[in-house]
Amino acid sequence: MVRVKLFPKELRWCQEHAEKIVEYYGGHGTTGSGSYNHNKISSNMVGVKSEVAMKVWLKRSFNEKDIQCNFEDFTNKKLKGDLNIFGQSLEVKGLRPHQWEKFKRMIPPRQLNAYVRDNAIVIWTTAEGNMTGKAVQLKGWNYAHEVKDSGVFVRTICDNIWLEKDSDMREMSELIEVLNR
Numbered sequence: 001m002v003r004v005k006l007f008p009k010e011l012r013w014c015q016e017h018a019e020k021i022v023e024y025y026g027g028h029g030t031t032g033s034g035s036y037n038h039n040k041i042s043s044n045m046v047g048v049k050s051e052v053a054m055k056v057w058l059k060r061s062f063n064e065k066d067i068q069c070n071f072e073d074f075t076n077k078k079l080k081g082d083l084n085i086f087g088q089s090l091e092v093k094g095l096r097p098h099q100w101e102k103f104k105r106m107i108p109p110r111q112l113n114a115y116v117r118d119n120a121i122v123i124w125t126t127a128e129g130n131m132t133g134k135a136v137q138l139k140g141w142n143y144a145h146e147v148k149d150s151g152v153f154v155r156t157i158c159d160n161i162w163l164e165k166d167s168d169m170r171e172m173s174e175l176i177e178v179l180n181r
Helices: 008-024 041-059 097-103 109-117 144-150 172-179
Strands: 002-005 083-085 088-095 121-127 135-143 152-155 159-162
Touching: 002 041, 008 041, 041 083, 041 088, 041 121, 041 135, 088 097, 088 109, 097 121, 109 144, 109 159, 121 144, 121 172, 135 144, 135 172
Parallel strands: 088 121
Antiparallel strands: 002 135, 083 088, 121 135, 152 159
16 A cells, blocks of 8 residues: 655645536536436545546656646546556546445446456545545555456445455555556
């Protein structure tokens, strides 16, 4: 597990970006919108902070020009992955810290099929959905096909494929070597 602490400037960007996402998808920031009423600023903050933390962590080992941050242009559906480095698609899946033990390593089947099609790597994270939580934990990662091959179907508020065993999650330290190939 890797811990990344975001700076105030990064947190402000995350807040503004989460607000733009909610507005774009028709939410009002409090009651949410969409199928499961999850289009809330706080929910989007978890994901955006996780994506920014992943970028920060990658910049420790790679040149910033090699890191494509597709999450910054969330309206462009042609971009593959939240981030892309050397042609490798990276999908970041974030939860709030208190949700980790119950919901870790879950992906809805339709998303998972797209991730497998794109030969994506999935990074599992936790972050608070507010401006005060500066720390993001990068818990580990998996190839999307590993989640599909070893995952089990579960239903929470929606259908998910769950990579059940903690031992199946790869260490963050291994990811740098994989991306350098």
